[in-house]
Amino acid sequence: MTQSGRPQRIGAVKQITSHSNPIVKEIKGLVAQRKHRSQSGLFVAEGLKLANDALAAGWGVRYLALGPEARDNPAAQKAAATAKARGALILEASTAVMSAMTRKDNPQTVVGVYEQNLLGAQDIDPEIATLWVALDRVRDPGNLGTIIRTVDAVGGTGVMLVGDCTDPFAVEAVRATMGSLFHVPLARMSKDEFKALARRWPGTVTATHLKGSVDYRAPDYQEPVLLVMGNEQKGLEDDMAEACSTLIRIPQAGQADSLNLAVATGVALYEIRRKHLEL
DSSP: OOTTOOOOOOOOOOOOOTTTOOOHHHHHHHHHHHHHHHHHHTEEESSSHHHHOOOHHTOOOEEEEOGGGGGOHHHHHHHHHHHHHHTEEEEEHHHHHHHOOOOOOOSSEEEEEOOOBBBOOGOOOOOOSSSEEEEOOOOOOHHHHHHHHHHHHHTTEEEEESSSSTTTSSHHHHHHTTTTGGSSSSEEEOOOHHHHHHTTOSSEEEEEEETOOTTTSSSOOOEEEEEEEEBBBTTTHHHHHHSSSSSEOOOOOOSSSOOOOOHHHHHHHHHHHHHHHHH
């Protein structure tokens, strides 16, 4: 803070006033298209909370854009100073430009562009894991983000994305994680890579499945646990189920024929953790 009580403003920021600015176009592309995110290795996360989460977790930051309300906000200025010290370009933009960047009528006052961080199957060491979730062809970014957030809440180790999964760095997925994206390791792998990993997994490999005959509350779930969940519409493919040691089911009392994927994952995760931790 300055002696006048106003927040200390950072220096060397770039003012952006035009919707046609190349950086605005770049950020719009990252928001709108998976291809741009994949090619650049970057993604967009909106909001001061997510900026603080990313910076605290040590993620690389390329840009931090500040809307008008952030310029006199001490917390936003502190985040910007931290990002700048790590090599980020700090942008100051009008509300209209922030809206153009994010393609939203009511944009957040802080928008960050961060470097993606994805592991491969070879980076996972089951011997030091406690609880991983593997997702087979999950399609809905909101489901994926909610699952990442739930894995964080139960103290899980990470999330594996098997096969053709939705992009965890899509804006909708990032938003649904509520910052947990920056705390939960993500790994992308093929189905064959997953099967090889499951074969050498030293603990319980379990999956919810239509053919599951074991109540989800019954197994002992020996750590490290690998919980495998299938596609929202088609469930878990049979060859993926065959890679699991236990197929579980979640009983239902009403007329619904299934649970939402994120809800089912949360129910199973909390039961698994109950066996090992008081949550």
